[in-house]
Amino acid sequence: MESGDKVEGDEAQWATRSSNRDDTESQSDETIELGPARSQNGHGCADLSDNGDNDDPFEVSFDGDDDPMCPRSMSLARKWFLVCLVGMGSLCVTCTSSIYTSTYGQMNPEFDQSDIVATLGLSTFVLGIATGPLFLGPLSEFYGRRPIYLVSWAMFVIWLVPSAVAHNTATMLTVRFIDGFAGSAFLSVAGGTVSDVFKRDQIQSPMTIISLSPFIGPSLGPLLGGFINYYTNWRWTYYVLIIWAFSLLALMVLFAPETYHPIKLREKARLLRKETGDERWKAPMEKSTKSIPQTIALSLLRPFQLLTFEPMCLLLSLLSAVLLGVIYLFFGAFTLVFGDNYGFNLWQVGLSFLGIMVGMLAGAATNPVWHTVHRRLVHRNHGVPEPEFRLASAIPGAVIVPIGLFLFAWTSFPWVHWIVPIIGSGLFGCGTLLVFNGIFTFLGT
Structure with missing residues (x-):
């Protein structure tokens, strides 16, 4: 970057200010360390350097946002389709959390349980949503967005089946927790997907979809469940969810690419090594010394650090x-x-x-x-x-x-x-x- 008058757009200006701020902070007190500048829970590229200082000529990076390997080079239509797909997953998860409340009238007499006991099924699902991101977010840093989406959503679909055929309270409470845990991937990683494919000065509109979906879901659940349970058996509530969730899984398999920048850089490094035969080409992720237990431990510690400091x-x-x-x-x-x-x-x-x-x-x-x-x-x-x-x-x-x-x-x-x-x-x-x-x-x- 030669001069300030050549900086165009909020993205470049933000990057300039961030770089200067990082340089200043690096010269000051470094005794309090909260870890990487970006979140460990799927909201950025923690393995990438923020200040761009790198002396290794063989470290692989993107050739700007127009690099074919960069997720931000995708067409606008494909970006929005991906955002809507991820948002629909969040909508399905939160709808599953609340649609359960519409089944009390038929389910409670069948299970011989009170409304208070039935409410535990709602609580365990929300508990699963709360704990899942602590583990699934860090894992997305090692394996990428796509594997986390596919594996967790497949588990979500599978564990909807026991909910539909459950015959006692214990089964329902157990599978509801597992379902919430598996479905939480969309609530924890979705924001990172948006920041992967959109620049910071373009993030407002797609983030509206991500923020809208988890809160439309809770109100959509009782509305949808009310119609289903009024006209048919409560188990059809889960049959409808299974059809919905399986359709989303098929769309993810076919149309949801990997977007996590460190993973894409690793793919680019492997391609360069194959084309050139030079093993010195490395992605930042390949030089990282972080381990999965270390990252998960940091993820568990980080919320308390942020709330404290x-x-x-x-x-x-x-x-x-x-x-x-x-x-x-x-x-x-x-x-x-x-x-x-x-x-x-x-x-x-x-x-x-x-x-x-x-x-x-x-x-x-x-x-x-x-x-x-x-x-x-x-x-x-x-x-x-x-x-x-x-x-x-x-x-x-x-x-x-x-x-x-x-x-x-x-x-x-x-x-x-x-x-x-x-x-x-x-x-x-x-x-x-x-x-x-x-x-x-x-x-x-």
């Missing part, structure tokens, strides 16, 4: 936890409010979740506004983007969320028309999507 991470995590908790509390609240207070039947209770879904879609529709806001913030900062600029949507979202909750809570009475609490849930859904869209794009940059 990064107040921003702690606050965003607390906000995310509260919003996710409220979303899952709605599964029980909607049955009480619309079933008991308004006399809705099962499929009508499922339809009541349309309020949250429409609210989230409305929040996603504001994405062009946040693009404009981000560009203005970058312009005010002399053309240098900062990750915090992506949090702009979270500010109005954090205000809309409590407004929606108050409206839902204080209008859930039989003498108030049922549309009013649904509007309140819609406002909550809109605010939640805005908050998570800001957080996800912030983390993605």
